[in-house]
Amino acid sequence: MNRVTFLFTFFILTGCHNAHKTKEVVSSTPIYTSKGITLHVLGTIQDGGSPHIGCKRACCQLLFENPDKTRKVVSLGVIDHDNNKTYLFEATPDISSQLRLLSEAGDKTKDAPDGIFLTHAHMGHYTGLTYLGREALGAKGIPVFTMPKMASFLKTNGPWDQLIELKNIVLEPLQDKNAVKLSEELTVVPFLVPHRDEYSETVGFKIMGPDKSVLFIPDINKWSVWNTSIVEEIRKVDFAFLDATFYSGEELNHRDISEIPHPFAIESIGLFKDLPTNEKKKIHFIHFNHTNPLLDNTSEAHQTVIENGFHIASFMDTFTL
Secondary structure, eight states, X not given: OOHHHHHHHHHHHHTTTTTTOOOOOSOSSOOOOSSSEEEEEEEOBOTTTTTTTTOOSHHHHHHHHSOOTTOOBSEEEEEXXXXXXXXXXXXXXXXXXXXXXXXXXXXXXOSXXXXXXXXXXXXXXHGGXXXXXXXXXXXXXXXXXXXXXXXXXXXHSTTHHHHHHTTSEEEEEOOTXXXXXXXXXXXXXXXEOOSOOSSSOOEEEEEEOSSOEEEEXXXXXXXXXXXXXXXXXXXXXXXXXXXXXXXXXXXXXXXXXXXXXXXXXXXXXXXXXXXXXXXXXXXXXXXXXXXXXXXXXXXXXXXXXXXXXXXXXXTTOEEEO
């Protein structure tokens, strides 16, 4: 067995085993500031969470017995401190704790955000909306920014239609590449990306503050099937949070790779390897499956990413825009 084959086999057998060893959280207490725009990483895990349902690996058993509070499904929070507004990107199954964190980071007392932006209709990205309904928060008129197919899906299927009927949420329309100006210093631009669009289209977001901008693409098919150059898009922003669901295809084991066409982290590393150092530093990999060795900061995969000049997104990382 050669070294590469050995490492892939090692990741399959132990990639999840050590996954409870996460890197140090940037801040264990909320970061308060009185002005400007800040972005907070509220989750980094793929839709199914970690520990993952049906997982019988030792690491999952450890996490079931001793939950890791940093293991939350992928989400970003943005705070406009000057206007006392908060925005959530993705409504995940962890929305309750994520909204609490967002409120604390913004030094606010209200429980609801001033807007929620959805990328698509896969379970980890919109099902948290249910917690805004009468059985839980009983929210009043939270703006939910959606693309046309996503809006249609919510309007014509329960229980989402009830949220609209009871005015727990109010749908705000998005259009491909049309900017949404939330304030003088905060703008969001959605853009279509290829993905498994069973119920809705899929978008990424460009989030622009007064000084810096962010690219957020938690889910996409292979970079090669997008009619846009990801390299060029990275050059246009200051930070890029990019889909790294799997480190390599070896993690899928018995699964059909064609059914899960994410860009593997090793493919992205190869694609971005010739970028200048300052461009590589913009890239923060995110949206990790529970098998992904990047969750273990002692793994060789984790070290490979860091040594190549990239970043791995961590829970509660904070950025000033």
